[in-house]
Amino acid sequence: MNNNKSGEFVRWESQFRNWVTPSGDAGPSGTAGFKAEPGRYHLYISHACPWAHRTMIFRKLKGLEKIISVSVVNPVMPQESWNFGAYPGATVDHVHGYQTLAQLYERVAPGYTGVVTVPVLYDKQQDQIVNNESSEIIRMLNSAFNAWGDVKIDLYPPALQTDINTINAFVYDHINNGVYKTGFAKSQQAYEYAFDQLFTALDELEARLNSQRYLLGDQITEADWRLFPTLVRFDPVYYSHFKCNRQRIIDYPNLWAYLRSLYQQPGIAETVNMAHIKTHYYTSHPFLNPSGIIPKGPDIDFMSQEGMEQYC
Numbered sequence: 001m002n003n004n005k006s007g008e009f010v011r012w013e014s015q016f017r018n019w020v021t022p023s024g025d026a027g028p029s030g031t032a033g034f035k036a037e038p039g040r041y042h043l044y045i046s047h048a049c050p051w052a053h054r055t056m057i058f059r060k061l062k063g064l065e066k067i068i069s070v071s072v073v074n075p076v077m078p079q080e081s082w083n084f085g086a087y088p089g090a091t092v093d094h095v096h097g098y099q100t101l102a103q104l105y106e107r108v109a110p111g112y113t114g115v116v117t118v119p120v121l122y123d124k125q126q127d128q129i130v131n132n133e134s135s136e137i138i139r140m141l142n143s144a145f146n147a148w149g150d151v152k153i154d155l156y157p158p159a160l161q162t163d164i165n166t167i168n169a170f171v172y173d174h175i176n177n178g179v180y181k182t183g184f185a186k187s188q189q190a191y192e193y194a195f196d197q198l199f200t201a202l203d204e205l206e207a208r209l210n211s212q213r214y215l216l217g218d219q220i221t222e223a224d225w226r227l228f229p230t231l232v233r234f235d236p237v238y239y240s241h242f243k244c245n246r247q248r249i250i251d252y253p254n255l256w257a258y259l260r261s262l263y264q265q266p267g268i269a270e271t272v273n274m275a276h277i278k279t280h281y282y283t284s285h286p287f288l289n290p291s292g293i294i295p296k297g298p299d300i301d302f303m304s305q306e307g308m309e310q311y312c
């Protein structure tokens with residue numbers, strides 16, 4: 001775990017930052033040479049990981065399942081690295097047949113000393129990791145593969161880009177990464193600071209949703225799909241495992257209706273694997289949960305329609 005002197009959790013920087021583009025020209029960072037093509041790119045994900053979850057949502061919504069293949073790691077993450085295989089819903093490494101994701105990092109970057117993370121977008125043709133930063137992978141999925149994907153769906157429309165970027169920064173710092181800063185804090189002060197920031201931010205979003213259905217109005221955008229993976233994990237995991245327990249999402253009328261509205265969008269429920277989510281968190285952080293016992297509850301009905309009038 002990476003904590004500073006005050007006990008605050010500090011997330012590492014993603015190391016691979018190239019972009020797939022329609023022409024193969026370079027994107028905002030990295031090098032050129034990654035032209036969008038069907039069957040050329042492969043995603044490595046964990047169903048447990050909220051950052052990887054974003055990429056699966058974009059792949060689904062954009063209709064790219066036949067264009068970009070996927071391997072799924074086991075939910076239990078040993079200290080060394082993610083591995084492939086046996087757990088129901090996980091897969092083998094479809095490209096190389098490796099046992100661990102670290103082997104892929106070592107293959108493309110011998111001597112790699114950074115953190116081995118999911119998601120990874122891998123180029124089978126050039127045998128390179130294109131990118132391992134979810135916020136960038138979803139931007140590529142949104143537009144680079146439009147020759148095959150659903151062009152009608154634009155989750156980062158030009159007119160809203162500035163507002164999306166502004167709310168993303170707030171949601172990332174206080175909520176997406178905020179739950180980790182709360183859960184991985186190593187001092188009481190760092191914990192309480194992150195906890196207060198998290199719930200103040202959730203209160204703000206709750207108020208915002210009084211007068212609009214989604215974060216930026218009536219239209220679902222990238223900003224909503226970046227918030228969703230954190231909200232769907234909140235009551236089953238972050239509330240207890242990360243001690244984010246001032247209240248649950250189900251206790252916020254607007255956020256709870258909003259969360260269900262996103263969950264009930266076509267194709268989304270199948271991107272949520274609660275068994276992987278709970279198994280991962282409760283078994284992979286022995287310093288937080290030494291017994292490794294996975295709580296049986298809570299039983300949450302994300303399909304319930306109660307109190308969702310504003311979304312009908």
Ligand SMILES: N[C@@H](CCC(=O)N[C@@H](CS)C(=O)NCC(=O)O)C(=O)O
Nearest residue numbers: 049050051116117118119132133134
């Ligand atoms: N900034 C990265 C973060 C990815 C990340 O932190 N993934 C976690 C899983 S949720 C991981 O693979 N951690 C590996 C480890 O902690 O060893 C992104 O958004 O893609």
